[in-house]
Amino acid sequence: MKAYNPLEIEPRWQKIWAECGQDKVREDASKPKKYVLEMFPYPSGDIHMGHVSNYTYGDVLARFARMQGFDVLHPMGWDAFGLPAENAAIKHKSHPAKWTYANIDTQQASFQRMGFSYDWDRKVVACDPEYYRWGQWIFLKMWERGLVERRNSPVNWCPDCGTVLANEQVIEGCCWRCHHEVEKRDLTQWYFKITDYAQELLDDLDQLTGWPDRVKQQQANWIGRSEGANVDFILCDKEGNAPAEPTDDDIITVFTTRADTLFGCTFFVLAPEYRDLPEMVAGMPNEQAVLDLIEAAKKITAVERAQGDHEKHGVFTGRYVVNPINGEKVPVWVADYVVADYGTGAVMAVPCGDQRDFEFAKKYDLPIVPIILEEGDPLFSQLNGVQERIVTSVDWGEAMEAQGILVQSGPYTGMVGGKHSPGEDAVVQALEDMNRGHRTVEFRLRDWLISRQRYWGNPIPAIHCPTCGVVPVPEEDLPVRLPEDIDLAAGETLATHEGFAKCTCPKCGGEARRETDTMDTFTCSSWYYLRYTDPHNDTAPFDSARANRWMPVDQYIGGIEHAILHLLYSRFFTKVMRDMGLLDFDEPFTNLLCQGMVLDANGEVMSKSKGNVVSPEEMIAGYGADAVRATMLFMGPPDKEKLWSEDGLAGMFKFLNRLWRIVCDLVGKADDKTLYDASAAAEGAHANAMAMKRERHRVVGKVTADIERNNFNTALAAIMELANTTAAFLRLKPAEHRLNCENGGPLCRDVAESIVKMMAPIAPHWAEELWHDVLEGEGSVHDQPWPTFDPELAKADEVELAVQLNGKVKGRITVAADADEDTIKQAALDNVAALTDGKTIRKVIVVKGRLVNIVASA
RNA sequence: GGGAGCGUGGCGGAAUUGGCAGACGCAGCGGACUUAAAAUCCGCCUCCUUCGGGAAUGUGGGUUCGAGUCCCACCGCUCCUACCA
Secondary structure, three states: OOOOOHHHHHHHHHHHHHHHOOOOOOOOOOOOEEEEEEOOOOOOOOOOHHHHHHHHHHHHHHHHHHHOOOEEEOOOEEOOOOHHHHHHHHHHOOOHHHHHHHHHHHHHHHHHHOOOOOOHHHOEEOOOHHHHHHHHHHHHHHHHOOOEEEEEEEEEEEOOOOEEEOHHHEEOOEEOOOOOEOEEEEEEEEEEOHHHHHHHHHHHHHHOOEOOHHHHHHHHHHHOEEEEEEEEEEEOOOOOOOOOOOOHHHEEEEEEOOHHHHHHOOEEEEOOOOOOHHHHHOOOOOHHHHHHHHHHHHHOOHHHHHHOOOOOOEEEEEEEEEOOOOOOEEEEEEEOOOOOOOOOOEEEEOOOOOHHHHHHHHHOOOOOOOOEEOOOOHHHHHHOOOOOOOOOOOOOOOOOOOOEEEOOOHHHOOOEEOOOOHHHHHHHHHHHHOOOEEEEEEEOOOOEEOEEOOOOOEEOOEEEEOOOEEEEOOHHHOOOOOOOOOOHHHOOOOOOOHHHHEEEOOOOOOEEEEOOOEEOHHHHHHOHHHHOOOOOOOOOOOOHHHHHHHOOEEEEEEEHHHOOHHHHHHHHHHHHHHHOOOOOOOOOEEEEEEEOOEEOOOOOEOOOOOOOOOOHHHHHHHHOHHHHHHHHHHOOOOOOOEEOOHHHHHHHHHHHHHHHHHHHHHHHHHHOHHHOOHHHOOOOHHHHHHHHHHHHHHHHHHHHHHHHOOOHHHHHHHHHHHHHHHHHHHHOOHHHHOOOHHHHHHHHHHHHHHHHHHHOOOOHHHHHHHHHHHOOOOOOHHHOOOOOOOOOOOOOOEEEEEEEEOOEEEEEEEEEOOOOHHHHHHHHHHHOHHHHOOOEEEEEEEEOOOEEEEEEEO
């Protein structure tokens, strides 16, 4: 018998498959399509165990789909732009492309050693001009549609490095690389207007029935739709007098979801970044204090805000506004707990109904007026029904944010208040009637800031002309190529690279400057899945007919860390391109599988600093890729965390050896005619063979269903059960499985073939070698039809049922599989007759194929 | 603060969605083969037990003929997100 030697067979089959184009997309329109896609990796060094798990799931599903008769698209590429490449280039005084392409080669070789069935002719690399060219094209088309905007906004700026930093790159107020203090700077940046699609991005989550709920929930929270009202407050002049005839300039609008609490508004707060603030305080006594607070707020970073103890700082501006609902004059403060870019950047503060306002009021000793109470509150009887306004300061432990009854709220006193309450509705109605407010919807989602002052990204195709303004690069001039002769280590940037920055205006032909910002790398990953459908197209990003045939992606697989940004941006791009008439579907990914992290045996994250990183290459070298794949699949459900242990790998290697021997034994038996002497068959031999056959059909049915549900671990467990049954069958003495000459050989062969085919997606080299050399099959095992199964044949003639007495198992009966209920009842009653003697049988419940429960009492 | 999820043997995990808890595997223990070891094969493997049984799916209650699964409360853990008015 030939021994299993993965280190010999794996490279051999990988070479043969590559030479014969085994993994190429067939583009066979006669078959139904299936697009299986795993999120493309960032080329940072070699692959790790997380890649191995992610891409193994995808490969199993792709191979399984092909055997099930689908025309399968299963591509791979690299998300190749980004900061790590630039940093590596600076460190090694080389070019980002060098580092990037070297890593891509390393990773691709590792993927090939894992036996992943990618069509490498469709490889997409994001930093390839033939790819990013079309990213620029999409940018221009979005610009034409009004979805691109340039606008001024405060961004994180490191004066030492001379660049903008992402929020994540600012650590405790300092640059992550040079530790210089980061400033907020107003810079003109490029934005994609994703907020135009906020409502549809939210609504269409309902279509995504194949997505995990938690991902949809996260997206919904991120989009953050909030129904409320805009309320207009009237700004008093610097002497504190309300204008007799307020104009639009005298109005400061706030957004609130709690208009019902308007009577409890005791002060008013502006964000430090509020646009008109410096002008509002000019010449006021508190001017300097306000300006200091504005400066201090600039230094507070997103990281600090998230980690800090939420200590609120504020200053009275000296100005007042008039509350439109009751004409009361309240002081205007500026405080760093109000964010500038949500709502209007101004807030009506109701300390009794909002915890943040409450804390702020306590800190600065501002009045807290109760206007909403629970009915049981001691104050309730005192204030309920009192029409005139009694300003009663209270000192509660916390604000009352739940629903309650409105008190001392003018005509609304006694109504139910809260979010979406009758009280809220009535107040908004009143504001609308007096033309001091209206219903509106706010989204948390912000427009997508896509410009980066970085070299290693996709250049924004725009030109700044002193006479024509900002002009798009004409389509025929695409791609705007990144210059290769740049010395990043010496501090050169696109802006200082004259060969790149200097250009002529496409409109007037005059001297002009090229835009030197590049696009956020998330723009590259927002449409790569479309490029795979037509990767070599040099007249368009893709052919619509091809994209419409393959899309949407039937199964998308990747890490949960992309639950918001990547998936949201991709959904946005898809909808935009649909509206451009390029695509005829609404959502890019039908089914989403978010895999869990791979941790070490102690449940710890693998990291270089901890020294617990497991190298996939070492595992392949020790046990073969097939064992690594199978181990990964067997560890548990794909969406849960997995604890990697080499013991598990060694165990799986043993199993592959054992199953190999079982297949060889089966084929040996199938071919040995001397074993099938019907005349010498022992009693029970037929039953043994039928049991074997039954198990084969049961297991094929289970494995098929399990893979379809992504339950790879239980699919493998079922194959192990079949292995155990088969091993026991093979151990029988010859006479015990002699059944008859016609069926014995074919049965052994059928079991062997079924095992090899079911293992093909899991252990592709192992299966191919057995298919080719032991079963002597035609072609590749990966082109064979998936084994069929007959549910009828999987059924046993007799079933064993548990007999319960009042829910506790007391006995067992064996009945014919098709026995009627009365027969089963009687058999069960007979079985436990001794125990029910003298008791009253109240009820007998029969659960077919499982158990009988007898309810009896004394 | 908000959201999502989880809790089952020494360990990873099963349980057809309300029907015999612990499939399958790892580790461990015993045996066979072997001069010996490795490999392989077979068996045992939740806990307690007076060997009749009894208890058990984080804790306590509830619904049900029947609960790991559904409901309520509590305890513990994980992830995401966050001054969103």
